[in-house]
Amino acid sequence: MSIKRHLKSIAIALPLMGLIAGPADAHRRWLLPSATVMSGEKEVVTFDAASSNELFVFDHRAMPLNDLVVLGPDGKAIDAKILGSGATRSSFDVEMAKQGTYRIALVNGGLMAFYKLGQERKRWRGTAEELDSAFPEGATDINISLVSGRTETFATLGAPNETALAPTNQGLEMVPVSHPNDLVVGEAAQFKFLIDGKPAADMEIEWVRGGTRYRDTVEDMNLKTDAAGIFEVTVDEPGLYYLEASVSDDEVSIPKVNSRRSSYSAVLEFLPL
Structure with missing residues (x-):
């Protein structure tokens, strides 16, 4: 079984499952690759998708793969072979037949609203095109947010390139300063964040080394x-690292929409010198 996702269709109408982790759902969401840097003519990499309490441990819930987007080294969407979903993880394979860097992501977004009908609090999810008919007569206290989320990782066959890493200018995303598959221990790595194509300045980022299960x-x-949306980090141990960030503000150009909430998480691997 395979699925194919095109960026054009995602921009028009994104599914609304698992948009953003709220205060009541603080589990980390991640895509875990079986390998990130490879050589040879062709390779197959397996990815696990889950949300968990301990990093990279299947202890909570599988991530749905409805919103999976895999970009090849030429920037074009390619198929992934879906292996299936269990209670605590989903898995899929990506066949890497071209040399270069692949971007693997779960991307979702849309509109979310809360309103009251009488004394009862209601929730609505949909698209901007559906707003005019979204709420029943008598609805009050309507608050509408534009929400988006991106969970991603990267893998490279042969020499790395940056075609698949070009920004989409939608939601919160990370663009390379240091290549995400050319990271080594002891060398400063830099990354840039954009929110809807503009620098995400003064934004806080949570950075965690994997293996939390085995640490006190x-x-x-x-x-x-x-101010340019760039942050820098140097690590002293090789392995997998997790980063997470979010933005909440009222910088929205859609009529009737009150606020914008975007989240991002990624898994990166730092290799020994």
Whole structure:
């Protein structure tokens, strides 16, 4: 079984499952690759998608794959072979037949609203095109938010390139300064964040080394982007790292929409020198 996702269709109408982690749902969402840097003519990489309490441990819930987008080294969407979903993880394979960098992401978004009908609080999800008929007569206290989420990772066959890493200018996203598959211990790595194509300045980022299950403390770090949306980090241990960030503001151009909420998370691997 395979699925194919095109960026054009995603921009028109994105599914609304698992949009953003709220205060009551603080589990980390991640895509875990079986490998990130490979050589040879062709490789198959397996990815696990889950949300969990401990990083990279299947202890909570599988992530749905409805919103899976895989971009090849030429920037075009390619198929992934879906292996299935269980209670705590979903899995899929990506066949890498071209040299370069692949971007693997779960991307979702849309509108979410809360309103009251009498004394009862209601929730609505949909698209901007549906707003005019979204709420019943007598609805009050209507509050509408534009929400989006991106969970992603990266893998490279042969020499890395950046075609698949070009920004979409939709929601919160990370664009490379340091290539995400050319990260090594002891060397500063830089990343840039954009929100709808503009620098995400002064944004807080949670940074966590994998293996939290085997440590007494999480040992997470709180980093921050500069005025250009860039942050820098240096690690002293090889392995997989997790980063998470979110933005909430009222910078919205859609009529009737009150606020914007975007989230982002990624898994990166730092290799030994």
